[in-house]
Amino acid sequence: MKQTSAHKQKFSPRNAMILTTYEELENFVRAFAEGHLNLVILVGARGLAKSRIVQKTLAGDTCWIEGNASPFRIYVELYNHRDQFIVIDDVDSLHADKNGVRLLKNLCQTEPEKKVSWHTAAKGLEKEGIPREFITSSRVVIISNDWKSTNRNTAAVEDRGQVLVFQPTAIEVHLKVGEWFDDLELYSWIGERLDQIASPSMRLYYRARELKNAGLDWKRVIPESIGNQRTRLTLELLVDETYPTQEARAKSFTLQGGGCRATYFNYAKRLKSVLS
The missing domain is CATH 3.40.50.300 (P-loop containing nucleotide triphosphate hydrolases)
Incomplete structure (x- = not known):
């Protein structure tokens, strides 16, 4: 406190x-x-x-x-x-x-x-x-x-x-929800993405369960963050051998809405250190 x-x-x-x-x-x-x-x-x-x-x-x-x-x-x-x-x-x-x-x-x-x-x-x-x-x-x-x-x-x-x-954290709300929430698949999936939840709310769990019970795409309750989108895009470009150079990848990164050239190289550097 x-x-x-x-x-x-x-x-x-x-x-x-x-x-x-x-x-x-x-x-x-x-x-x-x-x-x-x-x-x-x-x-x-x-x-x-x-x-x-x-x-x-x-x-x-x-x-x-x-x-x-x-x-x-x-x-x-x-x-x-x-x-x-x-x-x-x-x-x-x-x-x-x-x-x-x-x-x-x-x-x-x-x-x-x-x-x-x-x-x-x-x-x-x-x-x-x-x-x-x-x-x-x-x-x-x-x-x-x-x-x-x-x-x-x-x-x-x-x-x-x-x-x-x-002002509880996402993990604090998650643990409280765990006292009564009975959908283990949904609960575990949200638990793996707590760092993507900017405004924790128990209503997120209710909304996801409602969508799941209706046969709809319940995973959309947590939109993919900008950082995760850039990471995914950078990784796709790095493994795509049709690009002759890193500059070509950076240009494609920018055209696809990932950000500027410097942003691509920053993400590429991080990913290379993780993958190496």
Whole structure:
């Protein structure tokens, strides 16, 4: 686990802690469930099982707020589920809405009991029998795919809790998938190509299995990298004796989209050292 500043990581709010293993993530969620943490903001790419891990760990009454819920609807849900765990999952626009940020600042206060208020849409509240303010002891997990520190108000929310950015490696995701994935051929094939996966995701395995079950070319889920394409092209040119010189091979390399003359000779040099 390490700390980083926002400009160095795609998903990182300021002062975020970077988690790279599922064990680290599960430890933080368990600490929240046991009452040690008041607010956890969990940020990471899609397809990493963030929500599943939180859902599996939290026992008892939990209010899940997902999707396109407006700040007003969230206020209503918070009232209806007072003193329960609150999980706000994949509501990425909430922190960009001034009413949403104001609501989060109320809800995520560091005191054990927080006063949450709503002072607009009074008729809507009256219709549902909900007061304009209430007291709750709810603790909060916010799960986001793209949390942004847009202003002082969102920064104030971050300062109230633990901001975790989950960035597992391809091998870490692969090992986690191995706990439940039952297609050994597919799993092994992907495992041999982890260095070609720029953005690890469990959804890659689902997509490959879906294509395989449909009788389609499932190996296309991992496109051949530029480096591998150049290596393959260079090797084909090196063993093709119809080219009279290396310069002729380099020219063909360029014409086939491999890159410039210097790139060909760099790849050829590497391959010759491996093959010799």
